[in-house]
Amino acid sequence: MFDMHTGVDAAWDSTDMSGTFARREDAMPAEQAPSHARTRCATCMMRSICMAASLEASEVARLDNVVQSWRSVRQGERLYRAGDPFRSIYAVRVGSFKTVVAPARGKETISGFFMAGDSLGMDGICLETHNCDAIALEDSVVCVIPFHLLEALCREIKPLQRQLHKMLSAEIVRESRQMMLLGSTSAEQRVAAFLLSVSARYRERGYSATSFVLRMTREDIGSFLGVTLETVSRTLSKFQQEGLLTVQGKSIELLNLDALDAR
Structure with a gap:
């Protein structure tokens, strides 16, 4: 969600993480990406x-053999939409995303923010369709991980299976904390907690906290956070x-x- 690199208006070679991305005018969709365009976990x-x-x-x-391709998503574009068939998990390599849920009646709600190192798409595992839209907050790159191949590999590599379980558990914990935050804290406490969460995630990735x-x-x-735009702006000004x-x-x-933690 808060990657420090600047996006570009073309696809790029995802193996170059130096901050200067090589332009690829002949970029192809993820499912057609040539072998030399494959990202490397190592x-x-x-x-x-x-x-x-x-x-x-x-x-x-x-x-690496499972993560066979990458996909670039420009700012404002959707990686997937609610109702799309679930086929893959996406690991954010560069950039950031928000997930948006549209209830049957009422305004769209932001359900999460995702930054480099996070995984998207796990919402689709249960019903085999996505229940939200994933929208790029900036020009971004994701690794495409076909879920059926990941499942098969997890049966053979137990540490990978444990890591996937940890990721699923982390999603449950995140949503539980979000429910507690919305149900038992003031607007100021919510904004403070949000900023501290962003700070911690940056620190985990080696950036300034x-x-x-x-x-x-x-x-x-x-x-x-379940508050208005005006409340967020007013709270930041007060802080x-x-x-x-x-x-x-x-x-x-x-x-x-x-x-901030004491708010």
Whole structure:
């Protein structure tokens, strides 16, 4: 969700993670990507927090054979839509996404934000169709992992199976925490908890935990937290006046993590 790289208006070679992406004018859809365009788990900087975590080199090589392609998704485009058949899990290699749920009646709701190292699409496992839209917050790249191939490999590589179980469990924990946050905290506490969550996720990925860019809009944050856009903006302004942070557009610098945690 909060990748520090800048997107480009063309597909790129996903093996180059230096921040300068090689343009590929002849880019093909993920299912048609040539073998030289395949991503490699062994060289991915997100490996330690993604699907390949805890795998031996030989096991990573086998996972590479399952992750056969990558896909670029431009800002505002959908990786998949609610109702689409579930076929693959997507590992975010570069960029960020939001998931949007549209109830039968009422306004669309943001159900989650995903950044490099996170996995998308697990919502489709239960009913074999996706129950939300996944929309790119910036130009992004995902690794496409066909689920039937991943399942087969999990039966042979137990550490991979455990990692998949951990990822599924993490989704349950995330949603439980979100329900508790929405049901028992004030608007200020929700915004503070959100900023601290973003901070922790940046730290996990080796980036600054106190200075980062929020790729989503204030309206998106409000939808996710169950408050209005105005409430989010007003709360950020209040925190800035209290010396807890500074805000400049989408750039945030957290000045007092302990004080935010104590809200």
